[in-house]
Amino acid sequence: MIGIFDSGFGGLTTLKELLKYMPENDYIYLGDSARAPYGNRSMKTIIEYTEQCVDFLFSRGASIVLLACNTASSDALRFLQKKYATDEQNKKVLGVLIPAVEKALETSRYGRIGLVATRGTVEAKNYDIELAKRKHLFSSSEKKAQKEPTLSSQSCPLLVPLIEEGWIKKPETKSILKKYILPLKTHNIDTLILGCTHYPLLEKQFAKKMGKNCTIINSGKAQAEKFVLYLNNHPEIKKNLSSKKTIHFFTTDCPERFKHLGQKFLGRGIGEVEKVSF
Numbered sequence: 001m002i003g004i005f006d007s008g009f010g011g012l013t014t015l016k017e018l019l020k021y022m023p024e025n026d027y028i029y030l031g032d033s034a035r036a037p038y039g040n041r042s043m044k045t046i047i048e049y050t051e052q053c054v055d056f057l058f059s060r061g062a063s064i065v066l067l068a069c070n071t072a073s074s075d076a077l078r079f080l081q082k083k084y085a086t087d088e089q090n091k092k093v094l095g096v097l098i099p100a101v102e103k104a105l106e107t108s109r110y111g112r113i114g115l116v117a118t119r120g121t122v123e124a125k126n127y128d129i130e131l132a133k134r135k136h137l138f139s140s141s142e143k144k145a146q147k148e149p150t151l152s153s154q155s156c157p158l159l160v161p162l163i164e165e166g167w168i169k170k171p172e173t174k175s176i177l178k179k180y181i182l183p184l185k186t187h188n189i190d191t192l193i194l195g196c197t198h199y200p201l202l203e204k205q206f207a208k209k210m211g212k213n214c215t216i217i218n219s220g221k222a223q224a225e226k227f228v229l230y231l232n233n234h235p236e237i238k239k240n241l242s243s244k245k246t247i248h249f250f251t252t253d254c255p256e257r258f259k260h261l262g263q264k265f266l267g268r269g270i271g272e273v274e275k276v277s278f
């Protein structure tokens with residue numbers, strides 16, 4: 001089974017993308033809604049919560065876990081990869097930052113990349129670190145391109161609650177989005193990473209405000225695309241993934257709320273949801 005972890009419902013946008021590429025597989029999803037949002041929490045807390053949730057997914061039969069949550073990937077991925085590195089069952093944990101950065105570098109024409117994310121993700125600076133390690137992936141034939149790609153980041157702490165309230169089309173959300181985007185526009189960004197599970201729900205609004213010369217990268221979509229390539233390069237992992245088209249949903253909060261809100265993120269109805277406590 002493929003395990004997917006998110007702080008709440010947002011990771012369902014990643015599951016939605018995965019199901020497009022790999023509809024046959026079995027999935028187990030855990031959203032830690034009772035303790036969400038993670039975006040403004042300390043790194044220590046995020047590591048502690050993410051570890052509990054990932055342990056749970058492995059204990060329920062996942063053979064590989066994807067951290068759909070950008071904040072958890074940013075703060076806890078390295079810790080978890082070290083933790084499981086010596087595991088006999090060869091448990092694997094993959095994050096969302098590297099796929100998003102790779103996709104942005106492959107896409108960008110001028111090397112002026114932007115990031116919008118939670119405060120936790122932006123402040124951890126791991127997007128900057130992963131981008132610096134992979135700058136060789138950027139090759140542009142454009143005359144105006146910079147030699148080195150750059151990353152301009154903007155945290156958008158008000159967007160997650162607005163999206164969860166369903167305020168996607170409200171004028172208040174539009175004007176807050178405009179304020180967040182303004183500094184990025186001064187940097188003439190040509191590629192914008194949506195570095196938060198919730199932001200794909202505002203993808204059209206981001207695209208409209210950034211203008212037609214800016215390409216939007218949905219980090220969950222990039223994670224799904226790169227995961228398919230990863231499995232092709234790792235047939236030993238791929239062959240252990242079961243494929244009976246099942247999806248098990250778990251939440252740490254109210255299952256009814258998860259079902260209700262989750263369907264907006266997944267883009268389809270959600271069956272049974274089980275509650276789990278830590």
Ligand code: DGL
Binds near residue numbers: 010040070071118195
């Ligand atoms: N899932 C989080 C992320 O992608 C957003 C919600 C939260 O702050 O918990 O960063």
